[in-house]
Amino acid sequence: MIDFHAHIGNLAREDYPRRPALTAEQMIDRMDRTGVDIAVLQPLESPEGGWGYCLTEEIIAARDRYPERFIAFLCVDPRYPAAERLIDVFVTRHGCKGFGEHVNGLWFDDPLNLRLYAKCEEHGLPLVFGDDLGCFDEPGLPRLERCLKEFPGVTFCGHGPGFWSAISGDDDRTIVYPTTPIKPGGAVERLLGEYENLCCDMSAGSGNNAMTRDPEFAAGFIERWWPRLLWGTDYCLVGQETPQVQWIAEIDVSDEVRHAIGHGNAARLLGL
Numbered sequence: 001m002i003d004f005h006a007h008i009g010n011l012a013r014e015d016y017p018r019r020p021a022l023t024a025e026q027m028i029d030r031m032d033r034t035g036v037d038i039a040v041l042q043p044l045e046s047p048e049g050g051w052g053y054c055l056t057e058e059i060i061a062a063r064d065r066y067p068e069r070f071i072a073f074l075c076v077d078p079r080y081p082a083a084e085r086l087i088d089v090f091v092t093r094h095g096c097k098g099f100g101e102h103v104n105g106l107w108f109d110d111p112l113n114l115r116l117y118a119k120c121e122e123h124g125l126p127l128v129f130g131d132d133l134g135c136f137d138e139p140g141l142p143r144l145e146r147c148l149k150e151f152p153g154v155t156f157c158g159h160g161p162g163f164w165s166a167i168s169g170d171d172d173r174t175i176v177y178p179t180t181p182i183k184p185g186g187a188v189e190r191l192l193g194e195y196e197n198l199c200c201d202m203s204a205g206s207g208n209n210a211m212t213r214d215p216e217f218a219a220g221f222i223e224r225w226w227p228r229l230l231w232g233t234d235y236c237l238v239g240q241e242t243p244q245v246q247w248i249a250e251i252d253v254s255d256e257v258r259h260a261i262g263h264g265n266a267a268r269l270l271g272l
């Protein structure tokens with residue numbers, strides 16, 4: 001399996017020194033225990049991205065130690081003056097294969113973010129964004145839609161409570177993990193239908209909640225959109241529970257669909 005969304009590094013600074021940074025070796029150990037062959041490691045370089053930072057250089061160093069097991073993404077804060085130049089360097093000199101995790105305290109279509117999307121398009125990078133702590137949008141995801149339209153060469157991979165909230169027509173963005181049945185007419189499905197450059201990152205509590213809050217709806221959603229679904233965990237802390245592992249093993253789909261969600265779709269997107 002390919003875990004499309006994982007983190008190493010110092011992402012729990014408020015627990016210092018009780019909770020040390022998650023190392024590449026601990027990540028490999030977790031992958032071996034849960035049947036993950038390859039993990040896409042995502043740096044976090046914006047203060048809104050989590051309770052800590054992980055620089056792209058740390059991800060590149062981990063990938064270089066375990067090139068068979070890790071894919072390196074890059075991340076640059078859009079407010080960094082040399083952001084565009086850094087993207088060029090990380091792609092051309094260090095072989096980073098995607099942009100993410102993109103979470104910062106700006107609107108999703110802030111001009112500073114748009115220039116990063118233009119760079120992703122130039123290099124053919126997929127972009128994983130988290131819509132909860134940052135990269136803000138509104139009900140119906142109009143700012144995401146604008147970017148899907150303006151940057152057809154970027155595959156936007158939606159993630160986080162703010163993205164998955166829009167799987168439901170009511171799109172109540174005030175609740176992080178809604179438990180109510182999903183209402184038809186959600187923006188996620190409409191945008192998947194209208195824009196081929198949108199994929200769904202199934203990782204984290206938000207992806208898991210979207211797939212488990214209304215099992216009947218989820219079954220239809222998977223049937224309609226499985227070629228655009230990317231399995232992942234968002235593993236970032238030692239000992240973290242990963243219900244996504246059990247979910248992918250147990251969902252009632254054909255072997256072809258299970259393999260696509262857990263491996264094939266990501267492999268295609270990453271050019272593996």
Ligand SMILES: [Zn+2]
Pocket residue numbers: 005007042101234
């Ligand atoms: Zn993440």
